[in-house]
Every structure is written in C-alpha cells, then in structure tokens.
Amino acid sequence: MTSAPSEGAAARAAGAGGATGAHTAAYESRTALTGTAPREAREAILDVRDLVKHYPLTQGVVIKRQVGAVKAVDGVSFELRRGETLGIVGESGCGKSTVAKLVTSLEAPTSGSIRFKGEDVTRLSGRALKAVRRNIQMVFQDPYTSLNPRMTVGDIVGEPFDIHPEVAPKGERRRAVRELLDVVGLDPEYVNRYPHQFSGGQRQRIGIARGLALRPEIIVADEPVSALDVSVQAQVVNLMERLQDEFDLSYIFIAHDLSVVRHISDRVGVMYLGKLVETGTESEIYEHPTHPYTQALLSAVPVPDPGAEAGRARIVLEGDVPSPANPPSGCRFRTRCWKADERCAREEPPLRIPDGAGGGAGSGGEGADGPGRGTAGNAARHPSACHYAEEKARIVPD
Amino acid sequence: MTQTQAGGGPAPGPDPDGADPARLLEVRDLRVEFRTRDGVATAVDGVSFGVAAGETLAVLGESGCGKSVTAQAVMGILDSPPGHVTGGEIRFGGRDLLRMSAEGRRAVRGARMAMIFQDALSALNPVLSVGQQLGEMFQVHRGASRKEARAKAVELMERVRIPAARERAGDYPHQFSGGMRQRIMIAMALALEPELIIADEPTTALDVTVQAQVMELLAELQSEYRMGLILITHDLGVVADVADRIAVMYAGRIVETAPVGDLYRAPAHPYTRGLLDSIPRLDQKGQQLDAVKGLPPSLLRVPPGCSFHPRCPLARPVCHADEPPLYEVGQGRSSACHFWKELLDDECAE
Known part of the structure; x- marks a missing residue:
C-alpha cells in the first residue's frame, strides 16, 4: 500500500550510499515499515x-502446423x-x-x-x-x-x-x-x-x-x-x-x-493438471480439506508414527495423472475421483467457497465472523473446485 | 555374535538380533571397502543383521x-573395482554367499533373491519390450520357450495390476x-518367486499418490508369498507404515536396531532421535525444526571414537576416544551409543 514507494527509496538510498552492511540496512528499513502488521492483513x-x-504441439518439419x-x-x-x-x-x-x-x-x-x-x-x-x-x-x-x-x-x-x-x-x-x-x-x-x-x-x-x-x-x-x-x-x-x-x-x-x-x-494452493483445485490457509487445507484430490493427496502421505497410522482414513487413487495435452472434460480430476458422476464430466467446477459452507444451522451468523479459523462452523469456508466439496474425517492423524 | 569391536578380536557379546540360524538371511560383520585415489573408504564397517521369511526389515x-552398498554386497552386484567385500559372511538359506562360486551366486540371484531398484527407467533395458525383459527371466532360469515366457510375462503384468497387460507387453x-514402470520392476523381482526381495528406495522417485499404490502392492505380494523384504530408504514415513524392524545406519555402521514401534516411540540413539526431530510433520504445524547440526562425515575421514560425536548433542570426551559397541538395550533392540540409558530414561520421563 503506502509503504511501497518509500521502501524503494530506502533501498535505493542504501544502495547508492554503498555503506557497509547496505544489505541489512535496506532490509531493516523495509521491516520497520511493515514488520508489525499480521501477515493476513498485509497488502x-x-x-x-x-x-x-x-x-x-506441432507436426511437420518444413511446414509446421499446430x-x-x-x-x-x-x-x-x-x-x-x-x-x-x-x-x-x-x-x-x-x-x-x-x-x-x-x-x-x-x-x-x-x-x-x-x-x-x-x-x-x-x-x-x-x-x-x-x-x-x-x-x-x-x-x-x-x-x-x-x-x-x-x-x-x-x-x-x-x-x-x-x-x-x-x-x-x-x-x-x-x-x-x-x-x-x-x-x-x-x-x-x-x-x-x-x-x-x-x-x-x-x-x-x-x-x-x-x-x-x-x-x-x-x-x-x-x-x-x-x-x-x-x-x-x-x-x-x-x-x-x-x-x-x-x-x-x-x-x-x-x-x-x-x-x-x-x-x-501460511497459505497453501493445491494444483492438479494445470489448475488450482483448493486454496486456503495452512490449517484450512491440512485440517479441513474439502476437495477429493487434496484429501487423497494428504491421506497418501506416510506419517512417521506407527501409532498414528492405525485408524487413519486411507484413499488410494487409481491410475495416473492424465496427459495435460488432452485433459478430461469438465472436472479434470474426475477420471480418478470416487465421487465423479455425469455432472463432473459436463460442468467444470469453479474454484469458489462451497455452498452451505459453515455448517447447516445459523450459517448466516457465522458468515459475519469473517475469516475465523479453527472453529468447526467456519472450517470449510475456503475455495474448493469441486461440485461435491465436503470435509472428510481422519485424513491427517490428530 | 554382534560386531567385531575395533582393536579387539571377535568379541562374544549379547546378540541384539537374536541370531537364528533358521533365519532366511544372516549377515555378520560385513565389511566393504572402496579403494579410491584419495584413499580407502570403508562404506560398510562391520554390519550385522538378519531377516526372517515374511519379515520386513527397513534399513534407514x-x-x-x-x-x-550393503544391499549390493548382499545381492552380489557390487561394482568391483573399486568396491571390495573385505570381511564377514552373508548366510542365505544356510550357505555363505561370499564363499560361493560366481556361477553359484548367479543361480541364487534373481531366482531366490531379487532386487527392486529406485530408478526403473534406468534399471530397465530401453531397447527391449517389457514383455521380453520379463520373459527373459523364465528363459534363462527355467529354460522356458519364447512362447511360454511371453505368456508368463503377461501373467506377471496382470499380477502387478497393469491394465491391458496383454496389449502392453510389447511396449x-x-x-x-x-x-507403471515401478510395477514392472516389482513384477520382474517377483517373477521366479524369490525368498528374499531387496528394495532400494522403491518409491523415492514417485509421487505420493502413486507411492501409496506401489507400497500397498508390494506389501500385499510380500504377505502372499511370505517373502523376506529388505526395504532400503531414507524416508521415515514410508518405513513406519510397512516395516517390522528398523536398522538405522550412519557412516557405514548400524547405530540402532529396534522393532518399528519402539524406535519411533523412544529412539535409543541420538542420531535416530535427531532424524525424527528434523522432519516436518504432516499432522503438526511445528515451530522451528530441531535440525541435526553439521554434515555426515566423508567415508574417507570417519571421525575416531563414535562417528556421530561431532554432530551429537550428548557427546562427551569418552565419545571422542571409544567407539561404542552395539549394546543390547531391550527386547530385540540395540544401540551404539555410550549413553543409551540416559536417552531412554529421558524419553520415558517426558
């Protein structure tokens, strides 16, 4: 926001001055301007x-055509x-x-x-x-x-x-x-x-x-x-x-x-075949994933704790990632997804906060709370590109 | 028998592995040296372990x-020169492989003991179809005809669940x-129904979702055939899921062996503990990682005394001078640390 031009000036001044420790000096001035704001609130x-x-992808040697x-x-x-x-x-x-x-x-x-x-x-x-x-x-x-x-x-x-x-x-x-x-x-x-x-x-x-x-x-x-x-x-x-x-x-x-x-x-984006399928804060993605791909990905990560592995939901995906030259119609994940139906083949799900997120009753009130984290009601209030986005328990051991 | 201590002769001591002559594979005091221009590197320095049928031992x-190198020595595929097995024995089904003729070993290799390599693309022959490569096993070891071999190859590909196996055998x-390539590697290792499989980082090059598929397949086939499995890896996560016992190696030596649950619950060696503390956890958002300081030593210049002492938070003068033997520290557990008791007491107190 407002700090941007002054930082540039500080960096230039330090650079031109060429004083010892110019590096740290320039950085310090920048930190001083923005260091106090919480990360979520920064510009x-x-x-x-x-x-x-x-x-x-082209074919032909002399006359190339796409x-x-x-x-x-x-x-x-x-x-x-x-x-x-x-x-x-x-x-x-x-x-x-x-x-x-x-x-x-x-x-x-x-x-x-x-x-x-x-x-x-x-x-x-x-x-x-x-x-x-x-x-x-x-x-x-x-x-x-x-x-x-x-x-x-x-x-x-x-x-x-x-x-x-x-x-x-x-x-x-x-x-x-x-x-x-x-x-x-x-x-x-x-x-x-x-x-x-x-x-x-x-x-x-x-x-x-x-x-x-x-x-x-x-x-x-x-x-x-x-x-x-x-x-x-x-x-x-x-x-x-x-x-x-x-x-x-x-x-x-x-x-x-x-x-x-x-x-x-601080925040995480999950990509599949050229698209972001889910984005959110670190705790939203890891504790409350709603996209089936994120869930499968998380459930496949081995955890170095033999006790925690027991009773953990495991989703083993079938098959491989399709070719990005010829991605599936509709939702790109549908060929490996256990939730897929005709709608997924027809309509591409946009990356948005799922309908009905925030839990059934009283969701209107919770919406006003803003980006509160950790509470169960607000858990799924982050964008997910799935028609049937919903949380699933025990993906990551507690 | 455990390791031979530096200086002393073969010292009879407690056997942390509970050596059992009936065990499928019994490696004792194995030594492998690499003679290089810069000197002799002792890559494996008195390593002992065993694997029973149906058991999974992880070497971490x-x-x-x-x-x-340990795996290559057991398999008999060490690059020689520069590598040389300079001591110890590898007993497999009661016979010492190191005293066998080259032909004798070749008959064992592939048929009774097989290996899965990390990088399937470079381990497979690029100019032969996978069907030919799989079938070759039956032609060489079992004297099968080409037609029989091809049928066997397709059968194997089906067993490791490669879709449309018949059509793809010519690919x-x-x-x-x-x-899919890693599945073909597994099919090749399984071809002659060996008693022991050595898997060297079988899933390191794969994505997590595919890694899960491959590990699941491997575990399933292992229990079906009751094979011994040696799983070589650096990934503490993969090991937790599938291994029965773990041997942790550092600078050419085994520094700790334990059943898998015990090792994660209460490591008895500071290196193991350091490794566990230094990995970020999927299920926890930690603050700072407790990294092990410093670097692993060069095998040309392994520090005297305990080879871990320059990086060890517990190191005391005795560690600089005396190489710790592999102490028996509990039921089926051993640790090569002078202060294992302190470590375990400390962890129990926590």
Whole structure:
C-alpha cells in the first residue's frame, strides 16, 4: 500500500550510499515499515489472475502446423502478501514449476496477468522488466546442476551484480558477496572455492545467497529441499524461515512434499493438471480439506508414527495423472475421483467457497465472523473446485 | 555374535538380533571397502543383521551411509573395482554367499533373491519390450520357450495390476508412466518367486499418490508369498507404515536396531532421535525444526571414537576416544551409543 514507494527509496538510498552492511540496512528499513502488521492483513505484493500457459504441439518439419497444446497452466489465480509464504503443492506434471517460471518472467504466459505491486509484469519489457526481475528471484531445486561448476562461489553469488550494477557498485561487490555468504551460514572465506567442494546442503545455501543478492522482495523456491537429506533439509528450511523474518521476504514455496509445505507455509494452493483445485490457509487445507484430490493427496502421505497410522482414513487413487495435452472434460480430476458422476464430466467446477459452507444451522451468523479459523462452523469456508466439496474425517492423524 | 569391536578380536557379546540360524538371511560383520585415489573408504564397517521369511526389515539412513552398498554386497552386484567385500559372511538359506562360486551366486540371484531398484527407467533395458525383459527371466532360469515366457510375462503384468497387460507387453519402458514402470520392476523381482526381495528406495522417485499404490502392492505380494523384504530408504514415513524392524545406519555402521514401534516411540540413539526431530510433520504445524547440526562425515575421514560425536548433542570426551559397541538395550533392540540409558530414561520421563 503506502509503504511501497518509500521502501524503494530506502533501498535505493542504501544502495547508492554503498555503506557497509547496505544489505541489512535496506532490509531493516523495509521491516520497520511493515514488520508489525499480521501477515493476513498485509497488502498483496503479487496478484496473479487467470494465468495460462499452453505449449504448442506441432507436426511437420518444413511446414509446421499446430496440432494441439500441452496445457501446463490453465487459468490459475492467487495472491501473495508481503512477508508470507504461499505453498504450492501437486504431483509431477501438475504445472507448479511452470507457474514458477511465469512468475519469475522466465517464460511469457499465453494469457492472464501477473501484477507486481499493481503493475502488470506480462506487459513490461526492457528496463522496466529488468527492474521487476530484480525483485522476484528464484532458488532452484537441484543444487548440483544449478551452479556453474567452472565458476567460484564468489563469482556465482556476485554474478547478479553484473546484470544489476546499481545494487552493488564494483568496489563493493567483494564485500557484498562475503556478507551474503555469512548471512546464509557459510564461511566467507569460501569465496574462491568451486561448487564441487561443497555438500548438497551447502550448495543450496549458495543458491539461496545468489537469490538474495539483489535484495528481492519475492523469492520463488522450486523444490528447494527435495534433493537434500533429511537432516540437512531441516537446516535449509530453518535458514529460509530465518531469512524471511530478517528480510521480510515473501516466498512462493513449490514442493511435492506436503509435510515440508505445511511446515513453512501460511497459505497453501493445491494444483492438479494445470489448475488450482483448493486454496486456503495452512490449517484450512491440512485440517479441513474439502476437495477429493487434496484429501487423497494428504491421506497418501506416510506419517512417521506407527501409532498414528492405525485408524487413519486411507484413499488410494487409481491410475495416473492424465496427459495435460488432452485433459478430461469438465472436472479434470474426475477420471480418478470416487465421487465423479455425469455432472463432473459436463460442468467444470469453479474454484469458489462451497455452498452451505459453515455448517447447516445459523450459517448466516457465522458468515459475519469473517475469516475465523479453527472453529468447526467456519472450517470449510475456503475455495474448493469441486461440485461435491465436503470435509472428510481422519485424513491427517490428530 | 554382534560386531567385531575395533582393536579387539571377535568379541562374544549379547546378540541384539537374536541370531537364528533358521533365519532366511544372516549377515555378520560385513565389511566393504572402496579403494579410491584419495584413499580407502570403508562404506560398510562391520554390519550385522538378519531377516526372517515374511519379515520386513527397513534399513534407514541418509545418502552415503552405506545402505545401498550393503544391499549390493548382499545381492552380489557390487561394482568391483573399486568396491571390495573385505570381511564377514552373508548366510542365505544356510550357505555363505561370499564363499560361493560366481556361477553359484548367479543361480541364487534373481531366482531366490531379487532386487527392486529406485530408478526403473534406468534399471530397465530401453531397447527391449517389457514383455521380453520379463520373459527373459523364465528363459534363462527355467529354460522356458519364447512362447511360454511371453505368456508368463503377461501373467506377471496382470499380477502387478497393469491394465491391458496383454496389449502392453510389447511396449517399451519409456511408454509407461513412472508408477507403471515401478510395477514392472516389482513384477520382474517377483517373477521366479524369490525368498528374499531387496528394495532400494522403491518409491523415492514417485509421487505420493502413486507411492501409496506401489507400497500397498508390494506389501500385499510380500504377505502372499511370505517373502523376506529388505526395504532400503531414507524416508521415515514410508518405513513406519510397512516395516517390522528398523536398522538405522550412519557412516557405514548400524547405530540402532529396534522393532518399528519402539524406535519411533523412544529412539535409543541420538542420531535416530535427531532424524525424527528434523522432519516436518504432516499432522503438526511445528515451530522451528530441531535440525541435526553439521554434515555426515566423508567415508574417507570417519571421525575416531563414535562417528556421530561431532554432530551429537550428548557427546562427551569418552565419545571422542571409544567407539561404542552395539549394546543390547531391550527386547530385540540395540544401540551404539555410550549413553543409551540416559536417552531412554529421558524419553520415558517426558
């Protein structure tokens, strides 16, 4: 809202000043402006509407003609608020990584808008696009292939400054890089080492340092801990949480591991075959899921507690995810859904708060309560793209 | 017999596994070394365990702890060089596999003991149809004709519930989805009705909904055939559901063995406890994760004394000097920690 321009000014001032610790200074000023508001009440920093990405399928070598399209992302809308973490979960091929590429402007969408602080990123080019890209950075999944093996750590973390020299003037870079390494918990003396000299967890820290280099406001992390061992995974998750608080970052955290997503996210979106099928706060999605796919997904996650497994509702889905080049008519999940009927094949269910949510009697009164969480009556008051959305007990053990 | 202690000879001690000669597989004091340019890495350092028919033993550990190398040594498919089995015995059905001829082992492998690999796409031959690959098992081991082999292959594909098995037997691995490929791997392992199956991270590459399908199938077939199953994994969740007993490995050694319920309720080794504390839970929104600090050691430079001591919150001077033996800490439980008693008392108090 009002804080946006002044923050930009603060960041620029700090950058131009080039003082020691410019990094933290800029972030501190931002935190001071917004840090006190509860996360739900903060302004949306990113507003994605009806995002679509179709990859054309062509036939013919000389004369190419389009014979279809892979509908990787097919109408996805969400908001990201300042300082919050939006988790996106889904199985492989559901389009979650394509969303990451679109949000970071690595791919151009087929249609739809991505508004960053009110400005539609998809219409920008040149200098204006470059400025937005600086503010939306990415951390990649595989720390083994996302770092150039022939570059030193110092060069990798400092490379963003070549593209955006205004962030750290030439004389300041060395120091900025050492500071970044320190921030992510690596010894600054390692600047001259090469990626192969580090373990997986340390490499992911290098990737995070690179993502932080330009002082972005949003970090899109695509499966940042999936390639790491359990004990190291926890270290990196803790680091990301600390950095978020320290620098007031907004995260889009994409992962297939539902436990990690619950741990780190404030709000969660569940994707299936290019669409969001359910969105809500972390507790709405995990404690009161209403979409059959979310329920099946949650029930399939093994819980490390032999006692809790007993008596838990298990839904084992039949078959595989259909091809995104030829998705089923109507509801895309109907081919694997136990609730599906003719209506599901005919009508596509919109993503909206289900009718009759809030429980039978006295639902009018509860509606006035606003976004209260946890109470049984308000439990299903979050959007779900199912004609027959309803809660199901014992999906996640208590 | 448990492990041979460093320095001492084979020390008779309590047997945490309750060694039973009638058990299907009995591995004792197995050692595997990798001779590399940088020195000798002891990937498996005196590991002992056993599996009974119909039992599921999970071997749990992080990458580089030696769990897959152990499996390869048992299966007899260790890359050699650089890997060498330098000691111990692997008794299977009463005979020591390490003393068998190469031909003898080949007859065991596949027919009596089979393996399911993590990455089905690279484990299957891309230029042979799945029907041919499945049928080959019967041609090689059972002397079946091509026609018989093909019929058997279709039957197997039906048994692992691949839809339209007859039509799909002529398809190549890349034409199947990840879950279906893993089913074909399972079919191949089951083909000759082995007594023991070793599954090395069988569901790691799969999505959760497909993982659930595959694990369910595997458990069902195991009880149907009363096979022994060694499940190698890093996923504490998968293990909780299907295993009977768990062996936790760290830096080439088993640091804890326990029945599955006991291990989750009250781990007797600080590493196991660290692992359990460091995973985010689906059923809880935790605050900060209690991560195990530091990194697993390089196998070329395993710390002296207890190999976990540099990362251990309980470490005391004795841990730097003395390697803890695998103590018997309860019914069918053992822990390689000097302070296991403290840990267990602490957990009971909580």
